[in-house]
Amino acid sequence: MSFYQFAKTVVKMVLKPKYKVKEEGIENIPSEGPVIICSNHISNYDPPIVGITCPRPIHFLAKEELFKNKLFAFILNHVNAFPIKRGMKDRNALRKGLEVLKEGNVLGLFPEGTRSKTGELKRGLAGAGFFALRSQATVIPCAIVGSYKSKEPLRVIYGKPVDLEPLRESKASAQEVTDAIMDEIRKIKENH
Known part of the structure; x- marks a missing residue:
């Protein structure tokens, strides 16, 4: 059993x-x-929650600050996470993300870039659109519905793939593609 599978089992x-x-x-x-x-x-728990509900291993982009603690960095590296510098174009992270997709793996993104304190969707950053346009990956919108404080179940809902063809044909920008992805996440939230 890989470290990822072991960690997934424990976290689950x-x-x-x-x-x-x-x-x-x-x-x-x-x-x-x-x-x-x-x-x-909506929470620091989102990456492990998405990770335990997805049937395939996920490679998450994680803020660089999380890798400063040696123990935490060890764990993150062994569960396929890799660092990204926030607030600037991080070419290494973009290259690594494209490599993950080129190898046929799953890349996990939180396009908002940071947690929403209110639970309301914020505008996504262009990075999600960049990865979508620069790869042949299937883009799956996911909505975490509910609250970590509620007694109600927390629902992780994976939507149907986002149709990128019209966006590619119209030569949409990375930001426009991200906006379309965020619209799909919004629809899932509103319908559940």
């Missing part, structure tokens, strides 16, 4: 019952080939 045993996590729409995630999962961001 702790977080799934604690937050009554229910996943929906996992059939929308292709079982192979490059995939970008784009989720809203």
